[in-house]
Amino acid sequence: MDLAGDSKLVRSTTAIDVARILRARILAGNYAADEFIRQEVIAKELGVSRIPVREALAQLEAEGLVIRQKYRGALVPKLSIGEIEEIYEVRGMLEPYLLEAAIPNITPEAIAKLRQVVERSRTARDMTEWAGLNMEFHQALYSLANKPLSVQVLENLLTRADRYLKMQRFLSSETQEESDAEHQRILDLIEEGDAQGAVKALREHISWNAQDLRRTLGLDT
Amino acid sequence: MDLAGDSKLVRSTTAIDVARILRARILAGNYAADEFIRQEVIAKELGVSRIPVREALAQLEAEGLVIRQKYRGALVPKLSIGEIEEIYEVRGMLEPYLLEAAIPNITPEAIAKLRQVVERSRTARDMTEWAGLNMEFHQALYSLANKPLSVQVLENLLTRADRYLKMQRFLSSETQEESDAEHQRILDLIEEGDAQGAVKALREHISWNAQDLRRTLGLDT
DNA sequence: TGGAATAAAATTGGATCCAATATCCATTAT
DNA sequence: ATAATGGATATTGGATCCAATTTTATTCCA
Numbered sequence: 001m002d003l004a005g006d007s008k009l010v011r012s013t014t015a016i017d018v019a020r021i022l023r024a025r026i027l028a029g030n031y032a033a034d035e036f037i038r039q040e041v042i043a044k045e046l047g048v049s050r051i052p053v054r055e056a057l058a059q060l061e062a063e064g065l066v067i068r069q070k071y072r073g074a075l076v077p078k079l080s081i082g083e084i085e086e087i088y089e090v091r092g093m094l095e096p097y098l099l100e101a102a103i104p105n106i107t108p109e110a111i112a113k114l115r116q117v118v119e120r121s122r123t124a125r126d127m128t129e130w131a132g133l134n135m136e137f138h139q140a141l142y143s144l145a146n147k148p149l150s151v152q153v154l155e156n157l158l159t160r161a162d163r164y165l166k167m168q169r170f171l172s173s174e175t176q177e178e179s180d181a182e183h184q185r186i187l188d189l190i191e192e193g194d195a196q197g198a199v200k201a202l203r204e205h206i207s208w209n210a211q212d213l214r215r216t217l218g219l220d221t
Numbered sequence: 222m223d224l225a226g227d228s229k230l231v232r233s234t235t236a237i238d239v240a241r242i243l244r245a246r247i248l249a250g251n252y253a254a255d256e257f258i259r260q261e262v263i264a265k266e267l268g269v270s271r272i273p274v275r276e277a278l279a280q281l282e283a284e285g286l287v288i289r290q291k292y293r294g295a296l297v298p299k300l301s302i303g304e305i306e307e308i309y310e311v312r313g314m315l316e317p318y319l320l321e322a323a324i325p326n327i328t329p330e331a332i333a334k335l336r337q338v339v340e341r342s343r344t345a346r347d348m349t350e351w352a353g354l355n356m357e358f359h360q361a362l363y364s365l366a367n368k369p370l371s372v373q374v375l376e377n378l379l380t381r382a383d384r385y386l387k388m389q390r391f392l393s394s395e396t397q398e399e400s401d402a403e404h405q406r407i408l409d410l411i412e413e414g415d416a417q418g419a420v421k422a423l424r425e426h427i428s429w430n431a432q433d434l435r436r437t438l439g440l441d442t
Numbered sequence: 443t444g445g446a447a448t449a450a451a452a453t454t455g456g457a458t459c460c461a462a463t464a465t466c467c468a469t470t471a472t
Numbered sequence: 473a474t475a476a477t478g479g480a481t482a483t484t485g486g487a488t489c490c491a492a493t494t495t496t497a498t499t500c501c502a
Contacts (some may be wrong), residue, residue: 049457235485
C-alpha cells in the first residue's frame with residue numbers, strides 16, 4: 001500500500017518542474033510578448049542543464065504558451081483578441097456540457113468543498129491568487145463529470161485564458177465579487193436540484209465574463 | 222519575395238520528423254497497447270540519437286497518443302470506449318461551430334477543391350488513405366473559419382479518433398461510401414446557400430459516424 | 443521446490459560536448 | 473552616406489556520456 005492514493009509521487013521530473021515554473025512566470029506576465037526566452041538563462045537560474053529546459057519549452061509549446069522557431073528560440077506569443085474570443089466561445093460549449101455530466105455525480109460533500117473554494121476566493125488578495133482558486137473551482141466541479149479528455153481540453157483553454165485575465169488585475173475588483181457570487185448561485189441551483197437552471201446560469205456566467213473581459217481589454221464591438 | 226508562400230521550409234527538425242513517423246506508426250496500429258516503445262530501438266531504426274526520440278515522445282504525449290512514466294518508458298494507451306464517446310460528443314459541438322464560422326468565407330474555388338478531395342476519397346483503397354483524405358477534407362473546410370485555436374483542438378480530436386477508425390479497416394466499406402456521400406451533400410447545401418441545412422447535415426453526419434463506430438466496435442448501448 | 447534477498451542488466455533522465463544556423467557588426471564598394 | 477557582403481558571436485539542435493531507477497536474473501535459505 002502506498003502513502004498517497006494518487007501514486008503520482010513518482011512522476012515529477014526536472015523537465016516538468018521547469019515547465020511548471022516557466023508556466024507560472026509566463027502567466028504572471030514576466031516575459032514580454034515576442035521576447036525570446038533563452039534556454040541558457042533559464043538553465044543557469046534554476047541550476048540545471050539546457051536539456052530539461054528544452055523539454056519544458058516543448059511542453060509549453062504544446063500548451064500554446066510559447067512558440068518555438070528552429071535555431072531562433074521560444075517566445076511568448078502576443079495576446080490576440082481573436083484567441084480570447086475563441087476561448088470563450090469554446091468554453092461556452094464545453095463547460096455546460098461538463099456541468100450537465102457532472103451534476104448527477106455531485107455529492108453534498110462535493111458541494112461543501114466547492115463552497116469552501118468560493119469562500120477562499122472571496123478573500124483572495126490579488127488576481128493571481130483569485131485566478132488560481134477560480135481554476136481550482138472549475139477543476140473540482142468538472143472532475144466529477146468523468147470526461148477526462150474534455151476536462152483536459154478545457155484546462156488548456158483556462159490556462160490560456162489566464163494570460164488575458166491577469167492583464168486586468170489592476171481593476172475590476174467588483175468583477176471578482178460578481179463572479180464569486182455567480183459561482184455560489186450555480187452551487188445553490190445544483191443543491192436545489194435545478195440542473196437546467198444551473199446550466200443556464202453557467203452559460204450566462206461565461207457569456208458575462210467574456211463581455212467583461214472584452215470591455216476591460218478595450219475591445220467591445 | 223520567397224519561393225513558397227508557406228515560408229515554412231525552415232521548420233522541420235529531426236524531433237518533428239521522428240514524431241511524424243511515430244505518429245503514423247501508432248495510428249497504423251504498429252504498437253500494441255501497453256507495449257513500451259523503447260527510445261533506443263527507435264533511435265537505431267531511424268539512425269538518430271535518443272534525444273530527438275525523447276522530444277518526439279513528449280510531443281506525442283501532449284497529443285494523447287502515448288503515456289510516459291518516469292524511468293519506465295512510453296506506451297500507447299489502451300483504447301477506451303469512454304474516450305471515443307467523448308471525442309464524438311466534443312466533435313458534435315466543435316464542428317458545427319466551425320462550419321458556421323467557415324460558411325461565409327467559402328468561395329466557389331474552395332468548394333471545387335473540397336469536391337476534389339471527396340472524389341479522391343471515393344477511390345481510396347485502404348482505410349489509412351481514406352482516413353488521411355477525411356482529415357484533409359476537414360482541415361480544408363474548417364481552415365476557412367478563421368478559428369485557429371478551435372481547429373487545433375479539433376485536429377487533436379480527429380487524430381485521436383483515427384486510432385479507433387483504423388480498427389475497423391477490415392469492414393464497413395459501405396460506411397466510407399456513405400460518409401463520402403454525406404460530405405458531398407454538405408457541400409451541395411453550402412453551394413445552395415443553405416447554411417443551416419449544411420450545419421444540420423453535419424450534425425447528423427457526426428452523430429451517424431459515432432453510432433456506426435459504436436456498432437462496429439461492438440459496444441452499442 | 444519456492445520465495446525472498448540481492449546482484450546484474452536494461453532503460454530512462456540529465457549533463458556535457460559538438461554541429462548547424464541565425465544574428466550582429468564591421469568592412470567595403472558604389 | 474548607405475547598402476551589401478563576409479565573418480565573428482550567440483544560440484539552438486543533436487550526439488555522446490554519466491547517473492538514477494526499474495526490471496530481470498541469480499543466489500541462498502527454508
